[in-house]
Amino acid sequence: MINFGFTLSPSSRIDLDKANKPDFSRLAEIEPDILKCMACGSCAASCSTVNFGKMNLRKVILMLTRGEEKDALPLLETCVLCGKCTMVCPRGINTRHLIISISEAYKKAQKTERK
Amino acid sequence: MKERIIIGFDSFVIPFMVGMIFILAYCIIGLVRIICRLEPSDRKRLFISLVTPKTILKNIRDIICDCLLHVKIFRRNLMLGYMHASIAFGWFMLIVIGHIEVWLYTPHRQGLLYYPVFFRYFVKETNHTLKGAFFFFLMDLFLLMVLSGIGIAMFKRIRSSIVGMRRTTRASLTDTIAMYALWAIFPLRLLAESFTAGISGGGFLTKPMYWLFHNFLSKDYHILPTWWAYSIALGIFFFMLPFSRYMHIPTEAVLIVFRNAGIKIRHPRKGYSELQIYSCSSCGICIDACPMVTHKKNIKYSSVYFMRFLRRKNRKKTREIADKCLMCGKCVAICPVGVDSCELKRKFRNADKALPARNYDLLEVSEEKKPAEKDKILYYAGCMTQLTPSIYKSMEKILGAAGADYEFLDREGGICCGRPLLLSGNEEAAAELIRKNTEAIMNSGAGTLLLSCPICYKVFRENYDLKGIRIMHHTVYIDNLIKEGKISVKNSGKNLVYHDPCELGRGSGIYDEPRNTISMIGNLKEAAENRKSSICCGGSLGSLTLSSEDRAAVTKHSLKNLTYMNPEEIITACPLCLKTFGTYSEIPVKDIATAVAGNITCKNKKDKE
Numbered sequence: 001m002i003n004f005g006f007t008l009s010p011s012s013r014i015d016l017d018k019a020n021k022p023d024f025s026r027l028a029e030i031e032p033d034i035l036k037c038m039a040c041g042s043c044a045a046s047c048s049t050v051n052f053g054k055m056n057l058r059k060v061i062l063m064l065t066r067g068e069e070k071d072a073l074p075l076l077e078t079c080v081l082c083g084k085c086t087m088v089c090p091r092g093i094n095t096r097h098l099i100i101s102i103s104e105a106y107k108k109a110q111k112t113e114r115k
Numbered sequence: 116m117k118e119r120i121i122i123g124f125d126s127f128v129i130p131f132m133v134g135m136i137f138i139l140a141y142c143i144i145g146l147v148r149i150i151c152r153l154e155p156s157d158r159k160r161l162f163i164s165l166v167t168p169k170t171i172l173k174n175i176r177d178i179i180c181d182c183l184l185h186v187k188i189f190r191r192n193l194m195l196g197y198m199h200a201s202i203a204f205g206w207f208m209l210i211v212i213g214h215i216e217v218w219l220y221t222p223h224r225q226g227l228l229y230y231p232v233f234f235r236y237f238v239k240e241t242n243h244t245l246k247g248a249f250f251f252f253l254m255d256l257f258l259l260m261v262l263s264g265i266g267i268a269m270f271k272r273i274r275s276s277i278v279g280m281r282r283t284t285r286a287s288l289t290d291t292i293a294m295y296a297l298w299a300i301f302p303l304r305l306l307a308e309s310f311t312a313g314i315s316g317g318g319f320l321t322k323p324m325y326w327l328f329h330n331f332l333s334k335d336y337h338i339l340p341t342w343w344a345y346s347i348a349l350g351i352f353f354f355m356l357p358f359s360r361y362m363h364i365p366t367e368a369v370l371i372v373f374r375n376a377g378i379k380i381r382h383p384r385k386g387y388s389e390l391q392i393y394s395c396s397s398c399g400i401c402i403d404a405c406p407m408v409t410h411k412k413n414i415k416y417s418s419v420y421f422m423r424f425l426r427r428k429n430r431k432k433t434r435e436i437a438d439k440c441l442m443c444g445k446c447v448a449i450c451p452v453g454v455d456s457c458e459l460k461r462k463f464r465n466a467d468k469a470l471p472a473r474n475y476d477l478l479e480v481s482e483e484k485k486p487a488e489k490d491k492i493l494y495y496a497g498c499m500t501q502l503t504p505s506i507y508k509s510m511e512k513i514l515g516a517a518g519a520d521y522e523f524l525d526r527e528g529g530i531c532c533g534r535p536l537l538l539s540g541n542e543e544a545a546a547e548l549i550r551k552n553t554e555a556i557m558n559s560g561a562g563t564l565l566l567s568c569p570i571c572y573k574v575f576r577e578n579y580d581l582k583g584i585r586i587m588h589h590t591v592y593i594d595n596l597i598k599e600g601k602i603s604v605k606n607s608g609k610n611l612v613y614h615d616p617c618e619l620g621r622g623s624g625i626y627d628e629p630r631n632t633i634s635m636i637g638n639l640k641e642a643a644e645n646r647k648s649s650i651c652c653g654g655s656l657g658s659l660t661l662s663s664e665d666r667a668a669v670t671k672h673s674l675k676n677l678t679y680m681n682p683e684e685i686i687t688a689c690p691l692c693l694k695t696f697g698t699y700s701e702i703p704v705k706d707i708a709t710a711v712a713g714n715i716t717c718k719n720k721k722d723k724e
Binding site: 046048049050051052078080081082083084087088089092093094096097100 | 438475498499501502527528529530531533535536539541544548654656659660661662663664691694695
């Protein structure tokens with residue numbers, strides 16, 4: 001094949017058959033607020049740890065709704081629960097509790113991933 | 116004086132003795148278990164405190180003031196204070212005088228637990244001698260005192276507002292049984308002693324009662340049943356004690372001794388915490404105090420119910436309340452017993468939370484160690500202040516005007532102080548942040564650490580080990596600058612109300628410095644509830660699950676409390692309060708730094724130039 005110096009990007013289509021929906025619905029049960037998110041990004045913009053880590057709550061929520069928790073969960077690791085995202089959220093989502101709930105709901109997924 | 120019953124025993128004392136032996140055994144076993152559960156270092160501290168004269172004196176003073184006289188409740192409401200003090204102190208004096216009587220008249224009966232209680236039945240005394248009349252008078256006086264207290268307590272059940280309480284605790288079944296037994300004890304004692312007054316003598320209360328009853332009860336058949344009833348009431352009360360709220364009566368004194376020994380809460384349910392749990396008297400003063408109780412549905416989240424469910428080991432409900440609490444500390448500040456429910460809640464969260472994995476390796480502290488300079492100020496704005504830039508900009512202006520040598524540690528954004536993690540019950544992760552921050556601060560070589568956020572201030576003072584560095588909140592720093600004449604401010608003449616942030620006031624005890632400063636730049640107005648009783652702004656990081664609607668209700672309630680005197684501006688000293696109030700307030704809300712920076716007169720700066 002001729003090398004043109006660029007390739008086709010891999011498909012970004014999400015395979016919903018493989019996505020972990022039960023975990024997400026359990027999360028939505030604990031914290032229904034997650035469904036309110038409109039991905040405005042205020043939380044990511046106000047984040048204290050933005051200079052130090054990959055924490056981005058907006059991205060995490062988007063990824064979780066798509067069932068990509070494997071990539072989403074490591075992003076939460078640097079969160080310091082300072083609560084600034086809760087204060088700026090225009091939808092009044094209790095983001096601090098959401099972050100704790102995510103770790104609770106996806107505990108199993110996290111464990112298997114570590115193994 | 117003559118003993119009526121030669122053998123000094125009658126079968127009616129049995130219910131009392133059974134209850135008494137049960138409660139004594141329960142208390143002794145409980146105390147030994149708690150002491151065994153303590154950490155070795157805590158146990159050592161406790162035993163040392165028991166032989167230190169200063170702590171002994173403090174223990175005695177606290178026990179008399181809190182357990183007997185209820186000084187703290189008196190300060191809150193006279194009627195409520197009298198109700199508690201009359202029952203506690205009156206009953207205590209009845210017991211003491213009973214023992215003195217036994218000691219004086221029938222020394223050979225000493226050591227019989229029931230003898231002082233049923234003294235009037237067993238011993239015939241005369242009120243014709245001065246000594247006899249004196250004791251009759253005292254006993255009747257204190258009995259009357261207790262009865263008046265019981266009367267108020269009964270009326271309080273119908274209308275709690277007469278003792279200044281809007282809402283009271285919903286009593287549980289065991290509480291109700293013990294309460295009725297307690298109410299019955301003293302009227303029954305009065306009746307029993309009055310009926311016997313014809314034989315054994317009586318005082319100003321019992322003698323007239325005897326004459327009254329004697330008119331239509333000519334036979335003496337009713338004497339013994341009344342003594343039986345009195346004994347049974349006592350027996351039931353003692354037997355219900357460990358299962359009811361009245362367990363606080365014996366526990367509170369022990370709690371005071373442990374607290375004065377400097378023992379800290381280490382576990383939500385065991386050891387010292389057990390004392391805290393049983394010391395809660397379920398009085399419900401914390402219900403009116405709780406900022407969440409703006410809606411009736413939130414009453415169930417107040418500290419009194421937390422303590423109740425924690426005591427019953429109801430994990431689900433305890434967790435629900437623990438997660439809901441704003442941790443503003445008002446219930447702890449006004450608790451007449453001094454139960455530290457917030458610390459228990461925090462420990463409970465720590466023991467109960469599913470901890471998310473944490474990885475703070477990316478938060479690198481790469482600064483080289485700088486030489487120590489005593490005068491240098493290290494300004495740490497904190498993450499909340501980064502969200503309200505007006506505060507750190509004003510601080511820079513003030514620091515510049517004062518000509519201070521300072522370094523801004525987190526101008527480009529810094530890491531969190533760790534208190535939010537501590538509050539959420541993640542102590543291990545918080546320890547990691549604390550370690551990194553300590554390193555950064557120690558490397559800077561500064562002599563003073565200046566903070567703008569009370570949340571940081573509290574954690575830096577309590578959980579950090581910063582040797583040789585003075586930790587200051589900007590309210591204190593600004594007050595010092597004005598006092599020392601390093602900056603001068605003009606009085607704008609505006610009416611300013613000061614909001615005491617929870618973590619700065621109740622959390623760290625700073626009340627006067629910000630008020631001094633505000634009275635320099637305007638007319639200081641006070642809120643309806645201020646200082647120790649100030650109401651949380653609603654934005655507190657303490658709560659994990661409180662919804663935004665409930666938070667808004669707290670904020671509005673707090674604003675109503677602040678604007679009671681129609682001030683022109685609200686001044687606060689916490690970036691979190693500033694942000695929260697800013698959303699709902701109709702009048703401008705400013706941080707104290709911003710208010711001072713706006714009124715600074717440039718005289719000093721020009722002199723320097």
